[in-house]
Amino acid sequence: MKFGIVVFPGSNCDHDAYHAVKHVLGQDAEFVWHKDTDLKRADALVLPGGFSYGDYLRTGAIARFSPIMNAVRAFAERGGPVLGVCNGFQILLEAGLIPGAMLRNRSVKFQCEHVHVRVDQTDTPFTGACRKGEVLRLPIAHGEGNYFAPPDVIARLEANGQIVFRYTNAAGVVTDEANPNGSVAAIAGLCSERRNVVGLMPHPERACESALGSADGLRVFESAVESLKSGTLVARA
Amino acid sequence: MIDAAVLERHGIKPDEYDRIVTFMGREPNLTELGIFSVMWSEHCSYKSSRVHLKTLPTTGPQVLQGPGENAGAVDIGEGLAAVFKIESHNHPSFIEPYQGAATGVGGIIRDIFTMGARPIALLNSLRFGSLGEPGTRRLLEGVVGGIAGYGNSIGIPTVGGEIAFEPSYAGNPLVNVFCLGIAKASDIIKGVASGTGNAVYYVGAKTGRDGIHGATMASAEFDDKSAEKRPAVQVGDPFMEKLLLEACLEVMQTDALVGIQDMGAAGLTCSTTEMGSRGGAGIEIDVSLVPQRETGMTPYEIMLSESQERMLLVAKQGREAEVERIFEKWDLHASHIGEVTSDGLLRVKERGAVVAEIPNGALTDEAPLYHRPMAVPEYLAEVRRLDLDALASSSEVGRPAGEVLLALLGTPAIGSKRWVYRQYDHMVRTNTINGPGMGAGVVRIKETNRAIAMSVDGNGRYCYLDPRHGAMLAVAEAARNVACAGARPLAATNCLNFGNPERPTIMWQLAQAVEGIGEACRALGTPITGGNVSLYNETDGRAIYPTPVIGVIGLLEHADRVVTRRFQAPGDVIVLLGEGRGELGGSEYLKFVDGSVRGIPPVLDLGAERALQPLLADLAADRLVRSAHDCSDGGLAVTLAESCFDTDGIGADVSIERTAVAKAEPINVAAALFGESASRVVISAAPDAVSEVVKRAGDAGVPARIIGRTGGRSLRIAVGGRVVVDVMLTDAERAWSDALQKYFVKRVA
Numbered sequence: 001m002k003f004g005i006v007v008f009p010g011s012n013c014d015h016d017a018y019h020a021v022k023h024v025l026g027q028d029a030e031f032v033w034h035k036d037t038d039l040k041r042a043d044a045l046v047l048p049g050g051f052s053y054g055d056y057l058r059t060g061a062i063a064r065f066s067p068i069m070n071a072v073r074a075f076a077e078r079g080g081p082v083l084g085v086c087n088g089f090q091i092l093l094e095a096g097l098i099p100g101a102m103l104r105n106r107s108v109k110f111q112c113e114h115v116h117v118r119v120d121q122t123d124t125p126f127t128g129a130c131r132k133g134e135v136l137r138l139p140i141a142h143g144e145g146n147y148f149a150p151p152d153v154i155a156r157l158e159a160n161g162q163i164v165f166r167y168t169n170a171a172g173v174v175t176d177e178a179n180p181n182g183s184v185a186a187i188a189g190l191c192s193e194r195r196n197v198v199g200l201m202p203h204p205e206r207a208c209e210s211a212l213g214s215a216d217g218l219r220v221f222e223s224a225v226e227s228l229k230s231g232t233l234v235a236r237a
Numbered sequence: 238m239i240d241a242a243v244l245e246r247h248g249i250k251p252d253e254y255d256r257i258v259t260f261m262g263r264e265p266n267l268t269e270l271g272i273f274s275v276m277w278s279e280h281c282s283y284k285s286s287r288v289h290l291k292t293l294p295t296t297g298p299q300v301l302q303g304p305g306e307n308a309g310a311v312d313i314g315e316g317l318a319a320v321f322k323i324e325s326h327n328h329p330s331f332i333e334p335y336q337g338a339a340t341g342v343g344g345i346i347r348d349i350f351t352m353g354a355r356p357i358a359l360l361n362s363l364r365f366g367s368l369g370e371p372g373t374r375r376l377l378e379g380v381v382g383g384i385a386g387y388g389n390s391i392g393i394p395t396v397g398g399e400i401a402f403e404p405s406y407a408g409n410p411l412v413n414v415f416c417l418g419i420a421k422a423s424d425i426i427k428g429v430a431s432g433t434g435n436a437v438y439y440v441g442a443k444t445g446r447d448g449i450h451g452a453t454m455a456s457a458e459f460d461d462k463s464a465e466k467r468p469a470v471q472v473g474d475p476f477m478e479k480l481l482l483e484a485c486l487e488v489m490q491t492d493a494l495v496g497i498q499d500m501g502a503a504g505l506t507c508s509t510t511e512m513g514s515r516g517g518a519g520i521e522i523d524v525s526l527v528p529q530r531e532t533g534m535t536p537y538e539i540m541l542s543e544s545q546e547r548m549l550l551v552a553k554q555g556r557e558a559e560v561e562r563i564f565e566k567w568d569l570h571a572s573h574i575g576e577v578t579s580d581g582l583l584r585v586k587e588r589g590a591v592v593a594e595i596p597n598g599a600l601t602d603e604a605p606l607y608h609r610p611m612a613v614p615e616y617l618a619e620v621r622r623l624d625l626d627a628l629a630s631s632s633e634v635g636r637p638a639g640e641v642l643l644a645l646l647g648t649p650a651i652g653s654k655r656w657v658y659r660q661y662d663h664m665v666r667t668n669t670i671n672g673p674g675m676g677a678g679v680v681r682i683k684e685t686n687r688a689i690a691m692s693v694d695g696n697g698r699y700c701y702l703d704p705r706h707g708a709m710l711a712v713a714e715a716a717r718n719v720a721c722a723g724a725r726p727l728a729a730t731n732c733l734n735f736g737n738p739e740r741p742t743i744m745w746q747l748a749q750a751v752e753g754i755g756e757a758c759r760a761l762g763t764p765i766t767g768g769n770v771s772l773y774n775e776t777d778g779r780a781i782y783p784t785p786v787i788g789v790i791g792l793l794e795h796a797d798r799v800v801t802r803r804f805q806a807p808g809d810v811i812v813l814l815g816e817g818r819g820e821l822g823g824s825e826y827l828k829f830v831d832g833s834v835r836g837i838p839p840v841l842d843l844g845a846e847r848a849l850q851p852l853l854a855d856l857a858a859d860r861l862v863r864s865a866h867d868c869s870d871g872g873l874a875v876t877l878a879e880s881c882f883d884t885d886g887i888g889a890d891v892s893i894e895r896t897a898v899a900k901a902e903p904i905n906v907a908a909a910l911f912g913e914s915a916s917r918v919v920i921s922a923a924p925d926a927v928s929e930v931v932k933r934a935g936d937a938g939v940p941a942r943i944i945g946r947t948g949g950r951s952l953r954i955a956v957g958g959r960v961v962v963d964v965m966l967t968d969a970e971r972a973w974s975d976a977l978q979k980y981f982v983k984r985v986a
Contacts, residue, residue, distance in 0.1 A: 212664070
């Protein structure tokens, strides 16, 4: 299986995602430059973390205008699996591929630490290998991860089962203390209505080897490999 | 017209001006005077410290690049080099904490990638006044925010560091930043200009009026007008630097470059002069070709601007288009601003007309060199006296030892620094195998099995009481931290933070500290490969404690054998390596119970230290230890507590001998618990490994004593057979966790 990793100017988790899928998982991977328009026949796309264009305006606000984003959007519309991590998630929000927006963390500070997230939906290409309710220990590293959407949108996300990951304690219970940034409904990650586009603030690519403190993030990438094998992937770049 | 007032504004002394006129054979014009003023500033010329720095050990079989380049480099095997350096940004951080600290990070990162290395880790060493002061909290928030803002954005993890709070830093906080990069040993690039006719390129951010005379500002004391110097602090743009970093590393892959240098202190002036000087060549540039952010800038302003994120590079003839193309890919424009010449001059033109022409040598080699007078400070005799028995009457000393331990754990000096490092991305690049929070930061090198451990350490109190000895202790502690992680210390970098060198007592502190660093580095086999000197850290005539900060890096041949401070399992045996002498001089305990900084700092036996460090690396390599933690601030009791923290509640039950340092028994107990004797490490080992550990220690000549076992939910310590500390781990850990955090709780009005 081939992962395409989109590199925006200011992406800084691109090499980490590449390492995780290529060297830890043993899958094929290739970088896709933001000025390109061709996705290099990738089976799945990763929009990595970082500070695209410096994020001086609003996180992800400029990256969504990069030339490659037309190809990303078309790929998503064909049902291709797209994973946005951290800044990649913020770009997906700005691009309208997933609803909602990010506010600054309620601490008004950048936070880098391990948190627990519960997998609430397993019918996406990035959670199929997880058990429903499984708790993953993943790192976060962001200043603007406080997810916000109006109540009617949240209600729709809940009804459609689009809330894929929630911040919880180690036992899988949503508590205010376990919510690191103030996100509405403890939302850590969402999927699109068609379920093929998934965005999350935590960094699964940083949690693929136990030497780094957790290997739980591997489940996210293994899910993509499994979903390709089982034929649930419906498109190819 | 150059008169006394103009000279004073440029920080040039009358005799220095005479020297300029002699070299030039004429009076300089104002642009030339400006160029001299920054190149001859303390910050760029090291004119007060150079005679002392020359005595430092800088060579060894592992050293690929010693001092004099943008950063030092050492061989780490498998054809790779570790490139590293520490630098200060103290003065700007006081005036504008966020940007001052951010641009400090940007500057040291440029120094590393300029050498052809990819930066992979950052550390920082910070000093502030008392945290009880609102001004200190504002500075701390700004500095930490600035370091985070820059490092996080550019994507280089901050994997460790240290902070101390002491009133002497209230008006002069210290912000020292360390960066480590990895390069192929054969691909190290230097800051040289050579090859007459080769094109000189300017790449990066446009030049503005920011930072003019920053180097001069860093070479003077502060007074009540210092806040007006705000315009001399630069503004950082980590996104621009990220583009520069990636583009420069890509260009360096092509061998189309002759040399490259970043524009740091003294900007275009320093980079053109130093590159020409190192290559035995000259450089001629036309300032009208320099990209400018503002209109109407004079040659003087362009040459002296310290705008950030700018690089100067020399391309090989015929390869220019290749270089330009790579920068275009990253949306950067490489501007051809001049040529390399053969005449050894720095020649500056403006639209073709020469506006400055100075021999490179006059700016670099011929910069003034001072053997400044030195005198032993008068305060020393008084502060070195410490009467422990007189102390015994203090009510704090009479408190139960467990209570004192909890209180010490809750001080900002000893408490958890999580509030700080949580703001730093310490995981990006997925190499961090031991992150911040104490001890060495450790990053693996993915293409190999190896890892690099690194630590920055300094103790201003010890240096205040004895600068020579305090500096030795700093070297030993940094190297010991690296060894505790299982690494073999390889080399060091130093950042010397002192007051005004024109005062003989400050100069004496500096000279003593440099001597101490030299002696310790020679003994421990860690040559100094570079560093930085920051003087004039004074406000209204009050100097900081003399604060040499030492960064040491070490090599782990097997990344998976890294050792941390944390106990790994209940039932393990706790062993104390080294000898406790109950030394309380300059200790955290003394400061806590008496509010004083006095006495004689702990003795450092370099022979003992030299035996201890390789033993630690050997024990780790053979997987005989499960945790190792250096005894430093707060002594053995604090070290034991810290070994229990972040372990999901593995306690310890320990019994140690009493010390006899005073007549009063409470003091003897306190000395055993909280004395800060050097060269001691608390390790834990599986029960079946202990006899081998003790035997190895014996063979190495390192005292090793089994002092207890891990396990339980509390920390119990008996001194001389009597249990004096018995605290619940949850209570201890809470006190420790809240130590910094509690100062920043949002108060709702």
